[in-house]
Amino acid sequence: MRAVIFDLDGVVVNTAKYHYLGWKKLAKELGFDFDISHNERLKGVSRMESLNIVLEVGGITGYSEEEKQKLADRKNRYYLEMIESIDGSEILPGIPEFLEKLKNKGYQTALGSASKSGRMILEKLGLDSKFDVIVDGNLVERPKPDPEVFVKAAQLLGVPCEECIVVEDAQAGVQAAHAGGMKCIGIGDERILGEAEKVVSDTEELNRVDLERL
Numbered sequence: 001m002r003a004v005i006f007d008l009d010g011v012v013v014n015t016a017k018y019h020y021l022g023w024k025k026l027a028k029e030l031g032f033d034f035d036i037s038h039n040e041r042l043k044g045v046s047r048m049e050s051l052n053i054v055l056e057v058g059g060i061t062g063y064s065e066e067e068k069q070k071l072a073d074r075k076n077r078y079y080l081e082m083i084e085s086i087d088g089s090e091i092l093p094g095i096p097e098f099l100e101k102l103k104n105k106g107y108q109t110a111l112g113s114a115s116k117s118g119r120m121i122l123e124k125l126g127l128d129s130k131f132d133v134i135v136d137g138n139l140v141e142r143p144k145p146d147p148e149v150f151v152k153a154a155q156l157l158g159v160p161c162e163e164c165i166v167v168e169d170a171q172a173g174v175q176a177a178h179a180g181g182m183k184c185i186g187i188g189d190e191r192i193l194g195e196a197e198k199v200v201s202d203t204e205e206l207n208r209v210d211l212e213r214l
């Protein structure tokens with residue numbers, strides 16, 4: 001194994017709660033409640049796909065593509081307002097140590113995130129220099145579970161896909177890693193991420209995984 005590709009939301013930083021609050025606010029304005037029980041479905045999927053899920057939950061149909069774009073933009077404004085003040089204290093536990101350990105052992109590292117704000121968030125957290133390559137939602141066309149985001153990261157690193165390990169917290173992300181011919185470590189619930197080669201309950205535990213024995 002030569003490289004580790006990190007998802008952002010739920011792996012490097014917990015931005016999921018801000019995505020959730022942004023969608024919840026939008027839903028409230030549209031006249032329904034979007035509660036936390038539906039949130040798992042939003043993880044790792046693109047902004048537009050998330051909007052479709054939110055509207056489905058609210059039983060709302062009939063918006064034109066143009067109207068949907070405006071709703072997605074509105075949610076993104078709420079999201080950007082909320083993450084305006086995030087800082088290094090919101091980096092998930094064990095991640096800086098894991099990045100350091102990978103560097104010392106000679107692994108290359110990349111970000112592979114669906115979020116169009118991916119690079120900006122890493123910059124805010126002071127982590128952008130810790131990744132050899134950053135691929136975020138601005139550089140890809142097809143959302144996870146399509147492997148495009150990870151394959152692009154591997155290409156930019158110059159490492160064959162079979163020698164890359166993806167770290168993911170979303171089912172769509174595990175599927176994307178496998179579709180790209182990569183191994184995957186899941187962070188979270190074994191029942192949701194069970195397809196991954198290894199599932200750990202939190203990011204701290206990444207430091208105890210033997211990457212050569214996945």
Ligand code: G16
Nearest residue numbers: 008009042043044047113114115116
């Ligand atoms: C993240 C989140 C998703 C979000 C997506 C797009 O993906 O998990 O909930 O919908 O990015 O984000 P944005 O609206 O900022 O472009 P990831 O791949 O980092 O887990």
Ligand code: MG
Nearest residue numbers: 007009010169
């Ligand atoms: Mg994620």
